[in-house]
Amino acid sequence: xxxxxxxxxxxxxxAVTLTDALKSANVNITVRHEHGKQEPSxxxxxxxxxxxxxxLFRYNAANRALSCSGGATSTFFGHNLxxxxxxxxxxxxxxSMVMAVLSQLxxxxxxxxxxxxxxxxxxxxxxxxxxxxxxxEAIQRIDAMLKRRFGKSRFRNGDAxxxxxxxxxxxTKNERWLRVYNPLWKGGKKPPHIGQEAWNELVAxxxxxxxxxxxxRERDIKRLDLIQVSAWEDRDHIDEILRGKLSxxxxxxxxxSASAGLTPSDVKCxxxxxxxxxxxxxxxxxxxxxxxxxxxxxxxxxxxxxxRGYDINIPFSDHHLLAxxxxxxxxxxxxxxxxxxxxxxxxxxxxxxx
Numbered sequence: 001x002x003x004x005x006x007x008x009x010x011x012x013x014x015a016v017t018l019t020d021a022l023k024s025a026n027v028n029i030t031v032r033h034e035h036g037k038q039e040p041s042x043x044x045x046x047x048x049x050x051x052x053x054x055x056l057f058r059y060n061a062a063n064r065a066l067s068c069s070g071g072a073t074s075t076f077f078g079h080n081l082x083x084x085x086x087x088x089x090x091x092x093x094x095x096s097m098v099m100a101v102l103s104q105l106x107x108x109x110x111x112x113x114x115x116x117x118x119x120x121x122x123x124x125x126x127x128x129x130x131x132x133x134x135x136x137e138a139i140q141r142i143d144a145m146l147k148r149r150f151g152k153s154r155f156r157n158g159d160a161x162x163x164x165x166x167x168x169x170x171x172t173k174n175e176r177w178l179r180v181y182n183p184l185w186k187g188g189k190k191p192p193h194i195g196q197e198a199w200n201e202l203v204a205x206x207x208x209x210x211x212x213x214x215x216x217r218e219r220d221i222k223r224l225d226l227i228q229v230s231a232w233e234d235r236d237h238i239d240e241i242l243r244g245k246l247s248x249x250x251x252x253x254x255x256x257s258a259s260a261g262l263t264p265s266d267v268k269c270x271x272x273x274x275x276x277x278x279x280x281x282x283x284x285x286x287x288x289x290x291x292x293x294x295x296x297x298x299x300x301x302x303x304x305x306x307x308r309g310y311d312i313n314i315p316f317s318d319h320h321l322l323a324x325x326x327x328x329x330x331x332x333x334x335x336x337x338x339x340x341x342x343x344x345x346x347x348x349x350x351x352x353x354x
Contacts, residue, residue, distance in 0.1 A: 001087045002080055002213065004094060005069035005121035008102075010111035013059050013066075015040050017107030048097055051078035051193070055098060066110075067120065068098050077349050078191045081183060081206055082338055083125035088232040091119065095229075118227055122216045124242060127183060127209035127336040131329050135182040138210055139164035141324035142180055145250050148314060148321040158185070168213075169249060176215055178249050183211040198347040209336055210329075214245045243332050251330045255322035256309035267304075274301050281305070282316050 015031065022029045022044050030043040042059040053075025058067040072094045073080040084090065095114035102108055130138060143164075146154040150169050155176070158165025166185065170176030183206045190199040221227055224241060232238065246252045259282045267278045274297075279288030291298050305312050311322060328334070342348060 001085070001090045002071065002073050002083045002123040002125045003069070003121070004072040004091070004119070004123070005067065006091070006095065007118040007120050008066040008068060008095075008099070008110060008112055009064070009116060009118065011059065011064055011066040012109045012111070013042060013061070013064075014107040015042060015061075018042060018105060019107070021106040046101055048101055049075045051075060051191075057102075066102075066108075069121070078193055081188070081202055082127070082342075082348075083123075084338075085124070085126070085235075087122065087124070087238065088229055091117065091229045091232060115229055117229060119216075119221055119229070119232070120218050122221070122226075124214045124216065124238070126212050126214075126242070126332070127206065128212060128330050128334060129336050130208045130210055131326075133326070135185075135210065136162075136164040138324075138326055139167055139180060139182070141326060142251065143167040145255065145322045145324050146178075148318055149250055149311065170215075174217075177217065177220075177245070178215070179211075179213040180251075181211055183209055194347050198345055201345075202342055202348055205336075205339065205342060212246070212251070212330070214242055216241070239332055246330060246332065250311075250322065250324075252327050252332075253306060253311075253322075254309040254327045255311070255319060255324065257316075257320040257323050259316070262308055262310075270304055271297065271300070273297060274304060277301055277312075278305070281310065281312055284315055284317055 019029060019031060019042065027044050027046065032041045032043070041061055043057070045054055045056045047053065048055050048070065051074065053070055053072075055068055055070035055075070059065075060067065071080060072090055073083050075094060075097065076090075092114045095117045099110055099114060102110060133141075143154070143156055146167055146169060147156075153169055153171050153175070154167070155169070155171055156165065156167050158181075163185070164182070166179055166181035168176060168179040170178065184203065188203060190196065216224070216226070225231060243252070262278070264275050264279070267274045274291070276288040277291035280290050281288075291301050302312055309323075310316070310319065314322060
């Protein structure tokens with residue numbers, strides 16, 4: 001888990017007292033008096049933990065809830081070059097750290113516990129070892145696929161002549177749910193509290209990785225029944241969610257621009273009704289007939305073709321843009337695992353998760 005946004009329920013704020021306390025601590029604050037509401041909303045930021053992780057807080061007076069957002073990994077370790085995949089313990093740990101700081105503020109009282117927080121936005125980060133491609137080549141291939149399949153919702157930042165930057169899905173930050181980039185692109189600078197030798201070892205391990213972030217937002221979290229911290233203990237469930245997201249993004253789909261691997265007899269063995277639809281797809285509508293989208297088998301045909309590397313929503317003539325060839329490398333089972341010698345290194349990570 002990297003960046004994390006959560007809600008603390010059952011928070012009571014005395015706006016004037018809290019505002020005075022924050023001002024006396026030289027904290028910048030914003031107080032908004034919204035029409036029709038008796039109590040104002042209060043927005044402020046605080047530094048959390050020994051590495052001074054910056055966290056933003058928004059108090060919703062109507063719901064008596066406090067929204068908290070920041071970088072959990074950078075708050076824990078002072079860097080996010082590597083991100084661990086044990087979300088429930090991290091949620092409890094970061095909530096405890098945040099609540100401990102908030103409890104020292106005059107004018108703010110919290111009746112809930114770290115177990116009561118409500119996850120609102122969670123970044124699930126995985127590293128995948130690169131096979132025989134460079135970072136730039138891998139990102140360029142994935143970007144071409146995302147651009148053709150997702151159109152305006154695909155984004156690209158930081159690309160230059162010798163740097164591929166980051167690609168993903170979500171035109172705005174609030175809509176973003178996928179980011180793909182080189183982990184050293186933004187996390188390669190050594191923090192001052194870490195020795196050079198330890199940092200070099202971590203950098204060397206991550207140097208040939210591709211970083212993939214799947215972002216679960218509020219509606220995903222509610223739909224997937226992950227609104228309680230305890231629900232994140234089910235690692236198998238989280239992994240199934242990640243597999244579904246990776247597939248939906250097209251990262252694990254074996255896209256191909258060749259039709260030779262799928263013959264009419266292959267299609268007929270599955271469903272004779274698919275033969276004409278497949279012919280219509282492969283001939284770019286010159287022969288065969290499209291499957292009726294109102295037909296109950298339309299989705300089965302779409303899944304049948306997708307499993308074989310064909311997106312029927314994209315013309316077959318454009319499939320060369322989709323065939324990134326990295327689908328095996330990006331299977332969840334192939335994500336990197338940090339070696340124990342680095343995991344237990346106190347300089348790099350401390351021991352908060354043990």
